[in-house]
Structure formats: C-alpha cells, structure tokens
Amino acid sequence: MSVSQQVFLRDAMRRLNLTRDVFAARIGVKRRALDTWLLPEGSQEARNMPEVVGRFVTEIVENESLLQKYAQSAQSGPLRQRIAADGKHQLLSVDQFSRESVEELFRIADLMQPIARRQKVSRVLEGAVLGNLFFEASTRTRVSFGAAFCRLGGSVCDTTGFTFSSMAKGESIYDTSRVLSGYVDAMVIRHPDQGSVAEFARATNIPVVNGGDGPGEHPSQALLDLYTILTEFSRLGKLLDGAHIALVGDLKYGRTVHSLIKLLALYRGLKFTLVAPKGLEMPDYILEQVGRHGGHVIEQTHSLEEGLVGADVIYATRVQKERFSGEDLEGYSADFQVNKAIVDQCCGPDVIVMHPLPRDSREGANDLSVDLNDDPRLAIFRQTDNGIPVRMAIFAVLLGVEGLVQHSLRDVTWSPPSHIGPDDSIFHGID
Numbered sequence: 001m002s003v004s005q006q007v008f009l010r011d012a013m014r015r016l017n018l019t020r021d022v023f024a025a026r027i028g029v030k031r032r033a034l035d036t037w038l039l040p041e042g043s044q045e046a047r048n049m050p051e052v053v054g055r056f057v058t059e060i061v062e063n064e065s066l067l068q069k070y071a072q073s074a075q076s077g078p079l080r081q082r083i084a085a086d087g088k089h090q091l092l093s094v095d096q097f098s099r100e101s102v103e104e105l106f107r108i109a110d111l112m113q114p115i116a117r118r119q120k121v122s123r124v125l126e127g128a129v130l131g132n133l134f135f136e137a138s139t140r141t142r143v144s145f146g147a148a149f150c151r152l153g154g155s156v157c158d159t160t161g162f163t164f165s166s167m168a169k170g171e172s173i174y175d176t177s178r179v180l181s182g183y184v185d186a187m188v189i190r191h192p193d194q195g196s197v198a199e200f201a202r203a204t205n206i207p208v209v210n211g212g213d214g215p216g217e218h219p220s221q222a223l224l225d226l227y228t229i230l231t232e233f234s235r236l237g238k239l240l241d242g243a244h245i246a247l248v249g250d251l252k253y254g255r256t257v258h259s260l261i262k263l264l265a266l267y268r269g270l271k272f273t274l275v276a277p278k279g280l281e282m283p284d285y286i287l288e289q290v291g292r293h294g295g296h297v298i299e300q301t302h303s304l305e306e307g308l309v310g311a312d313v314i315y316a317t318r319v320q321k322e323r324f325s326g327e328d329l330e331g332y333s334a335d336f337q338v339n340k341a342i343v344d345q346c347c348g349p350d351v352i353v354m355h356p357l358p359r360d361s362r363e364g365a366n367d368l369s370v371d372l373n374d375d376p377r378l379a380i381f382r383q384t385d386n387g388i389p390v391r392m393a394i395f396a397v398l399l400g401v402e403g404l405v406q407h408s409l410r411d412v413t414w415s416p417p418s419h420i421g422p423d424d425s426i427f428h429g430i431d
C-alpha cells in the first residue's frame with residue numbers, strides 16, 4: 001500500500017460516504033479495532049490493519065459496482081449516518097441524499113406537521129443551542145431555521161452580516177467556526193462565497209447546515225421545495241416520476257434551482273424545461289450531473305411561452321443581481337414575467353406555481369406577478385410554511401432525536417387562528 005493506512009481507510013470511508021460506525025459494520029470489524037487502525041503511526045495504541053481487511057477494502061473501492069453496493073447496502077443505520085458528509089452529521093449539499101433517504105427525511109417532516117401547525121409542542125431539543133450565522137441577507141431561511149429549532153425546544157443565537165462580526169477584523173472561517181462550536185450545538189451558515197460553508201464545516205464536529213453558499217447550493221430550500229411538490233402532487237393525485245418541471249429565471253446564479261434540479265433528478269423520467277434570459281443559463285457542471293442519472297429530458301429555451309407549455313410545476317426565481325459580474329442585463333424584460341395570463345395560456349388547472357421568494361415586487365421588476373395571489377395554483381405560501389417541518393426534520397435527524405418526537409408531543413395551550421393567512425384557501429392552512 002503506497003499511502004498510509006490512515007489515509008487509505010479515510011479515503012474509503014469518504015468514497016463510501018460511511019461513518020466509522022457504519023464502515024466498521026460493513027466490513028465486519030469492531031469499531032474499536034478500526035479506531036486503532038486510524039490512529040497516527042507511532043501513537044501507542046495504533047495497530048496495523050490485517051492484510052485481509054486491506055485487500056477487502058481495496059476490492060470494494062476499486063470496483064464501481066461493489067462500491068455502489070456497499071454504499072447502498074448501508075441503508076440500515078440511522079438516517080444521519082447515511083446522509084453524513086465526510087462522516088460528519090452535516091448538511092452541505094443535496095448530493096448527500098438518495099431517493100430513499102430523502103423520502104425518509106420527509107416522513108420525519110410529516111411527523112413534525114402537528115408542531116408546525118401549532119397543534120402540538122415538543123421539547124426534544126431542550127437545552128440545545130443553535131448558532132444562526134448569516135453573513136448575507138436573509139429573512140425566511142434565518143427565521144424559519146430559528147423557529148424550527150425553537151419549536152423542538154431549543155434556543156437560538158443569531159448573528160447577521162459581516163459588519164458586526166469579527167470577520168470584519170480579519171478572522172478566518174476556521175477560527176470563527178471553531179470558536180462558535182464551543183458555544184452552540186449546531187450551526188446554520190449563510191455566506192456569499194461558494195464552498196465557504198463546507199470550509200466552516202471542516203473546522204468543527206458539530207452539525208452544520210448550509211443555509212446558502214453564494215451561487216453554490218441551498219439544500220434545505222430544495223428539500224422543502226421537493227416536499228412541497230410531493231405534497232401538492234399527492235393532493236392532486238399526480239406522481240413526480242414522469243412529471244414536467246419548468247425552472248424559470250436566473251438559473252446561473254440561483255442556488256435554489258441548482259440544488260432543486262439535482263434533487264429532482266433522483267426521480268425517474270422527468271422532463272425539465274430550463275427557461276433563462278440569455279447569459280443566465282444553468283451552469284454546465286449541474287446539467288452534466290443531472291444527465292448522469294439518465295432517463296431525463298432537458299430542454300433549454302429563452303422563451304417563457306415555449307418553456308411553460310404543459311408544465312406540471314412552474315418554479316420561478318428572482319434575478320440575482322447582487323451576484324452579477326459584468327452581465328449586461330439589469331433584470332427581466334416583460335416577456336419573462338410569470339403571470340396569470342401566461343399560466344392560463346400554457347398550463348392546465350392543476351399546475352403548481354412556486355418561487356423560493358423573495359419575489360421582487362417593485363415596479364418593472366417583472367418577477368412572479370402578484371395577479372396570481374388569489375389563484376389556488378400559486379403554492380408559494382404553502383411552500384414557505386413547509387420550511388418549518390422540513391427544517392425541524394433536518395435538525396432532528398442531525399442531532400439524532402427523530403425517534404423521540406412522537407412520544408414527546410403535548411397539546412398546545414394557546415389557540416392559533418384556523419388560517420394563518422387572510423387569503424389562504426382550505427388547503428393552505430390548518431384544518
């Protein structure tokens with residue numbers, strides 16, 4: 001073996017996406033033995049791994065189908081081990097999910113619904129503290145992560161912007177992350193640079209959730225979007241396999257669509273129409289990743305009308321002007337506006353219209369029109385409401401308390417309104 005035993009084993013665990021516990025179980029050794037093989041050479045407790053184990057692990061990692069089999073057949077331990085990132089209980093990218101694990105997460109989100117709908121309370125995270133670190137603008141993501149943690153009984157410490165953080169004094173991501181890890185039990189981080197949240201995550205062993213890393217990913221948003229699509233489809237009696245999804249707008253810088261299309265690609269036979277203004281098309285590296293799944297049709301167009309015809313889901317996005325680097329485009333032209341007229345013209349009565357929000361409602365912005373506000377096909381507030389149960393499920397899984405929720409439920413002591421929004425129709429609200 002040319003590399004050291006520790007590097008070899010760590011690499012195998014990373015490629016199989018297995019934690020030490022699961023990896024040890026997979027190769028049929030005791031966790032304690034594995035720990036001694038992973039100790040630095042020369043340390044007193046370090047042991048050489050038996051040759052037969054080395055041969056077995058080499059065979060797995062060098063053979064693509066075995067690699068997949070071992071990675072997949074690990075579908076037994078707790079969910080947080082199966083979705084772990086580099087063996088840690090962190091959520092950095094939707095790439096951590098398989099169709100099975102995402103659906104398991106959604107079963108946990110369903111369990112959270114009575115809490116999210118203010119019928120029940122739970123204290124399973126009592127005593128735990130969340131650090132909400134947002135170095136970029138946020139309303140929904142920051143507040144809903146905070147509310148989700150509180151609704152499980154935890155408390156939240158918030159910090160917003162660079163100006164009031166020590167990063168303005170030149171502090172590194174490593175130092176910030178390590179320091180905060182001594183104060184809190186989980187962190188949600190939003191930062192303007194792609195890859196920065198993974199850097200935070202490398203500097204800590206506590207759960208970290210990517211709340212948006214520049215134009216990179218926004219995994220929790222994509223999870224709540226997919227949860228919304230599945231919930232809406234089940235109300236409408238539709239299946240996601242074979243559906244037609246139109247993603248509209250700034251597909252170049254829109255991190256929500258980057259995460260969402262990869263997550264949707266876990267399903268079968270989808271048709272994606274990608275409708276972007278010239279210069280804001282979906283990056284190739286994402287298209288290639290979706291293409292690797294096989295069986296999906298991807299069509300790209302600059303015409304909204306063409307892209308929307310027959311869609312089951314319209315997912316509109318805001319132009320991310322704050323990320324522009326020399327694009328000669330200010331925003332949408334009028335022919336890019338998703339409004340009632342075009343939805344009526346191109347789609348059926350059971351289309352659902354989504355948007356990660358915020359939508360730019362200023363004059364001339366041509367973002368998703370407010371003229372759909374009374375239209376039941378507009379799912380944007382059902383989508384934001386779903387942020388709570390999905391984010392509660394993420395915390396419960398990462399902190400390992402999902403099995404305690406069911407028996408922890410108590411009735412609420414106050415009376416919430418039957419519909420939380422004045423314009424909510426029956427399936428928007430609490431019924």
Ligand code: ASP
Binds near residue numbers: 317
């Ligand atoms: N709120 C979403 C995000 O943070 C979408 C947006 O800002 O347009 O990516």
